[in-house]
């Protein structure tokens with residue numbers, strides 16, 4: 001069904017693997033179309049309770065396929081971003097389920113932005129991030145400015161964006177850009193364990209936390225408190241909340257259904 005990605009659901013975890021390893025999984029028009037379709041599929045599928053985005057081969061994603069935009073035809077940059085990149089980022093943001101970037105190798109340009117747009121970042125110890133836009137005279141896009149400055153602070157974000165310097169997994173972890181780093185040899189298995197743990201949590205709460213957390217970035221305290229109260233009304237009426245409380249009194253582990 002897909003040509004440039006692979007999509008598979010196992011144990012409530014959807015793995016979306018970018019699959020153009022010979023081009024470091026760089027984005028093409030077709031790949032964007034398929035990523036957005038797969039993300040919508042994951043959103044709709046009630047069996048899916050966690051989404052993992054990763055790359056085939058040596059890289060996570062090297063950003064825009066530069067071959068595709070070097071045909072001689074003038075590139076409509078803003079149209080390209082609005083039609084292809086921005087909907088992908090918004091699909092991840094609006095997904096009521098956790099989305100993990102499993103960064104298995106190089107993440108450059110919009111590939112780094114894609115990782116930043118995900119809710120959590122797990123990295124193999126040989127992963128390298130590069131805000132490569134500056135190297136080709138562009139500016140970070142696909143949320144590259146928005147997320148980077150919020151995740152690592154404006155000073156570090158500017159340094160990375162202005163220099164285009166490579167950032168290795170260990171340093172990315174040290175500055176809080178990456179949540180966990182795992183040895184490359186056990187990366188796929190470590191990501192699976194992490195993702196399945198998330199998939200076993202109360203999914204509705206995760207969706208609500210995600211929304212409240214991102215919304216709080218541009219709210220006053222008063223608005224954020226109000227939004228938390230609104231979210232708690234929804235969470236408090238879920239079957240998973242009831243199960244959590246019951247399990248507490250039964251002195252057993254809760255068995256959440258994601259409902």
Ligand SMILES: CC(C)(COP(=O)(O)OP(=O)(O)OC[C@H]1O[C@@H](n2cnc3c(N)ncnc32)[C@H](O)[C@@H]1OP(=O)(O)O)[C@@H](O)C(=O)NCCC(=O)NCCSC(=O)/C=C1/CC=CC=CO1
Pocket residue numbers: 022023024026062063064065066067069075077080081106107108109110111130132133135136138141
């Ligand atoms: C830092 C790198 C990602 C990895 O470096 P390295 O490990 O040394 O690997 P390489 O030898 O450079 O690359 C391996 C092969 O993959 C091909 N490749 C890599 N990146 C791309 C790409 N973006 N497009 C096409 N092909 C790519 C590379 O040519 C090699 O193939 P061969 O073995 O056949 O030679 C490093 O590769 C790197 O810096 N890549 C470029 C990063 C980059 O500039 N990305 C684009 C930024 S712009 C962007 O993402 C978004 C937009 C959006 C809108 C409009 C227009 C443009 O950009």
